[in-house]
Amino acid sequence: MKFSVASVALSAFVTMLLLSQPHTASAQTFTNGGAGKERTSLKAGVNFVWLSENDSQGLMFSNNLSHYLSDRVSLGLNLGLLSAKRYDDAKQIYTIQNTFFMSSLEAAFDVMQGEIVTFRLGAGPSFRHRAEINSDPEGQGTVDGSVTHIKTSDIGLHGFLENDFGILRNGVAGGRISYFHYKEGTPILSIGLHLGFKF
Template identity: 85%
Template structure:
């Protein structure tokens, strides 16, 4: 009889102890899907870009949002503004000036998950509106003296490799390598860093 009362009391104490923990690691993993991650992430990044056909270089500023659908798969949206130029030393002018407004839908898969570090591969469709000043346009745009103004929109695909490091309580920082290829116009290679938070 005493053993039965003691076991019931012990069971009740353990139940109270477990229920008093509002958000355990196992619950977080179940609710959020994998490796104790929060389900959504918002990040801002800055990237060095290289446009191969025009041999121009510059920077791209981007904002991205992603949400986990399961343990390793996430979907997201990435919006960016790219500015790149090419300077001709012999002519002493910028022969290429690029301004791109870019957007991409992304599906990503975590190939490595850790408590602090994540590594993911992703791809998806991409679109952009580009405004260019080009001295060698190959029959595009509107001619203005020695240069041509090009304003058009392109669709294509992109792929990326990205890593995230957890910082502080809900912060995230990391790096990203992306390649954008479009139906028309020069492709874009970008390498950069980002900072954001999980919620």
């Protein structure tokens, strides 16, 4: 968690540093790339997540690198750390605690482009390593008193809807709604905001 918070802070600092630099002609050499002229973007995001099977909520911190292959099609890599919990008021304990290390490859298509705003749809394979403490694990993991520790990895798919707004010279900000489904373990719905820069 501390590492992800630090990475978000570092990304925000680098973004502000780059945005403060003078705009050069070389930044205008590309004629495509979504909401701006640049073909590559690096974004840091914070997302609220809901895990349906466990009925737990939390946050996911993510970093995304994407590159346009054509006017509307892009490929990207997304890395994230998720932490979610469920508190049982009757038992006065956290009956679910989730920590996921997540990575995804994604292909996206811009359904709407403009000089300032872009909307895109995307999907791709996803991988996660999860460490969970669960009071109702259905035969998984290692039992420790009234809870069970689970450490395993899952593969699956994810899809997303995202928008980007161009800010200042090379900055980008926006939001994303994502859904992750895996062969094992609970699916994830995430809604969040991101900030980054294009180059």
